[in-house]
Amino acid sequence: MKLILSKGVAEKLSLYVAECPGEVSGLGEVELVGGDVRVTKLHLLKQVATQAATDLDQGAVAELMCDLLRKGVDTGNLRLWWHSHGGMDTFWSTTDDKTCGMLSGAWMVAVVTNKQGKFLARMELREPFNLSAEVGVSIDRETDPTLLAEVKAEVAAKVRKPVYVTERKQKGKLKQGIMGLVPSHWVDARWEYEELDRMLYKRELEGLEGV
Numbered sequence: 576m577k578l579i580l581s582k583g584v585a586e587k588l589s590l591y592v593a594e595c596p597g598e599v600s601g602l603g604e605v606e607l608v609g610g611d612v613r614v615t616k617l618h619l620l621k622q623v624a625t626q627a628a629t630d631l632d633q634g635a636v637a638e639l640m641c642d643l644l645r646k647g648v649d650t651g652n653l654r655l656w657w658h659s660h661g662g663m664d665t666f667w668s669t670t671d672d673k674t675c676g677m678l679s680g681a682w683m684v685a686v687v688t689n690k691q692g693k694f695l696a697r698m699e700l701r702e703p704f705n706l707s708a709e710v711g712v713s714i715d716r717e718t719d720p721t722l723l724a725e726v727k728a729e730v731a732a733k734v735r736k737p738v739y740v741t742e743r744k745q746k747g748k749l750k751q752g753i754m755g756l757v758p759s760h761w762v763d764a765r766w767e768y769e770e771l772d773r774m775l776y777k778r779e780l781e782g783l784e785g786v
């Protein structure tokens with residue numbers, strides 16, 4: 576079993592680390608893929624970032640949980656604790672050991688990173704027994720499936736296909752034709768398909784040239 580970071584997640588994590596002078600920490604959502612744990616989303620916690628130790632602020636964790644529950648997010652996937660050591664090396668400090676010991680749930684994964692882009696991860700098992708074991712980290716350079724699914728859904732909801740079927744009479748017969756690409760200035764998000772079709776049809780009736 577290893578911890579997989581998609582390139583998008585790894586980049587976001589390195590940007591959080593880059594933007595914070597010292598330590599910074601947060602949680603993450605994960606999914607199980609083929610026996611590995613894949614990070615799907617990172618959450619930055621409200622915190623007082625110091626140069627040294629990062630404690631997991633229980634108040635900030637509770638606030639994040641409430642926020643996610645309000646948005647209908649399954650907090651059962653919130654199984655990652657990530658933090659950065661800033662410019663220092665990646666290792667498990669006594670504070671980190673203590674924090675890992677406090678992680679509840681059947682299992683959790685912790686990862687520590689730094690400004691040099693090093694990673695160190697461990698699995699924290701609580702059931703059926705307590706176990707803490709180091710796990711490998713791998714960065715997936717393939718297209719992020721979570722990002723791809725989000726983009727596909729957004730495109731499907733917002734982007735209309737620029738091909739329209741119109742009807743016209745040609746030698747007394749009703750013919751269907753494809754208008755082709757519609758210039759972008761014709762397309763307005765407020766228009767429904769039908770309205771747009773009517774407009775295209777009207778242009779044809781008026782003898783205006785097609786697209």
Ligand SMILES: [Zn+2]
Nearest residue numbers: 660668671687
């Ligand atoms: Zn640490």
